[in-house]
Amino acid sequence: MAAQEAGGVGRAAACLCVLCGLPAAGKSSLALRLLRGAAHRGWRASVVPYDDLILGQAFHTRVVEGDGVISNNHTEWRLHRQAVLRCIERFLENPQPSAQLPDGCPLNKAAWEQCIQALLQSEAVDRSAAGQAPLVLLLDDNFYYPSMRYEVYQLARKYSLGFCQVYLQCDVESCISRNQTRSKPIPSVVILEMVNRLESPNPQKYSWETNSISINTTGNLSTCDIQRVIELISSSLCNPLSPSVDNTEQKEADRLKCATSVVHQTDQACRRHISDAMKTARENQVAPKQMRSLAAQLSASKATFLETLRRQLFHEASFTQDEDVDIDRVVKRAVDVFDHEKKEILLRIIGEKQ
Numbered sequence: 001m002a003a004q005e006a007g008g009v010g011r012a013a014a015c016l017c018v019l020c021g022l023p024a025a026g027k028s029s030l031a032l033r034l035l036r037g038a039a040h041r042g043w044r045a046s047v048v049p050y051d052d053l054i055l056g057q058a059f060h061t062r063v064v065e066g067d068g069v070i071s072n073n074h075t076e077w078r079l080h081r082q083a084v085l086r087c088i089e090r091f092l093e094n095p096q097p098s099a100q101l102p103d104g105c106p107l108n109k110a111a112w113e114q115c116i117q118a119l120l121q122s123e124a125v126d127r128s129a130a131g132q133a134p135l136v137l138l139l140d141d142n143f144y145y146p147s148m149r150y151e152v153y154q155l156a157r158k159y160s161l162g163f164c165q166v167y168l169q170c171d172v173e174s175c176i177s178r179n180q181t182r183s184k185p186i187p188s189v190v191i192l193e194m195v196n197r198l199e200s201p202n203p204q205k206y207s208w209e210t211n212s213i214s215i216n217t218t219g220n221l222s223t224c225d226i227q228r229v230i231e232l233i234s235s236s237l238c239n240p241l242s243p244s245v246d247n248t249e250q251k252e253a254d255r256l257k258c259a260t261s262v263v264h265q266t267d268q269a270c271r272r273h274i275s276d277a278m279k280t281a282r283e284n285q286v287a288p289k290q291m292r293s294l295a296a297q298l299s300a301s302k303a304t305f306l307e308t309l310r311r312q313l314f315h316e317a318s319f320t321q322d323e324d325v326d327i328d329r330v331v332k333r334a335v336d337v338f339d340h341e342k343k344e345i346l347l348r349i350i351g352e353k354q
């Protein structure tokens, strides 16, 4: 069975399968069922449990940011996530894989060994065939921003692996009631905050998310759900990603796309702010001559503002390179700055009226 599955022309050696969704949406239960399904297909499979690999306060710090509810260190959480991917990369590169973590790796040693042992043990079952049996890694984390999932995609692309994503769609009430039966329950603020953050896979917006499915985990998982995921993994093993011809070119393309989108959205939002300001001025009986002056000043201010923003986004290398880019947040921050300028202009004009 395993031998038939393995070694086909163009088949990937491994598949990285991202399981994403709210805490307590049922990712771990799904992963366990998938392991059985994978074994049935003759795949060597294991779960990469981020919650166990990433220890201590990182578990909380990664979630709530900036609002002081839970102390946050986004940078630290990000470094841990990247460490997980680096360990996977090392494992994939090593022809004689071992369960040892590299020196200085901040991850939980026992959890990593368990993950790797699961792969190595399935190899021991049938050594002759298993060497070629595809590897399936089920990455179990919330992965609430696309940028977090994109890091996994990039790794899959670098090594011509299969890549797919499963979004576990689950209503908040079910997650919360499931949480209560867990051994390590999660504070309510964390689940609720994550509801606001979560951006589920969106292939219309990001073509690299094409290979994604959603399953409804509000109720019990059905055999059919498991089958759909197994088929998705099977199909991604048959269609490995091609490494980008030139990674820097791709990076630059991604950066520009992101910057363009920020400028566009900010422009739209500024227009709305301007029309609100004009409305306020009219309601304050500002004279027509001053209305024209207001329109001209706001328009000039917007043009200067957008030009500065564009310059910053397109020429500052830091943008998108060392931060999880949340476009909406960047836009919001920019619009807040413009809104401040707008108010000053508006107040000045309304003041002149008297």
Ligand SMILES: *[C@@H]1O[C@H](CO)[C@@H](O)[C@H](O)[C@H]1NC(C)=O
Pocket: 073, 074, 075, 076, 079
């Ligand atoms: C966050 O973590 C990083 C890396 O561990 C560290 O360099 C930085 O000082 C931390 N920042 C805060 C505010 O704790």
Ligand SMILES: *[C@@H]1O[C@H](CO)[C@@H](O)[C@H](O)[C@H]1NC(C)=O
Pocket: 176, 177, 179, 180, 181, 185, 186, 187, 188, 189, 191, 192
């Ligand atoms: C999760 O369960 C714990 C313990 O039962 C509880 O303290 C916590 O508030 C729950 N979180 C949510 C979001 O319900």
Ligand SMILES: *[C@@H]1O[C@H](CO)[C@@H](O)[C@H](O)[C@H]1NC(C)=O
Pocket: 216, 217, 218, 219, 220
């Ligand atoms: C998910 O399944 C539950 C029952 O298990 C159902 O009530 C709900 O409508 C489903 N949600 C969607 C989006 O299909």
Ligand SMILES: *[C@@H]1O[C@H](CO)[C@@H](O)[C@H](O)[C@H]1NC(C)=O
Pocket: 219, 220
């Ligand atoms: C889910 O499974 C449990 C136990 O297997 C069962 O008691 C329950 O009725 C099931 N719920 C649904 C909605 O099928």
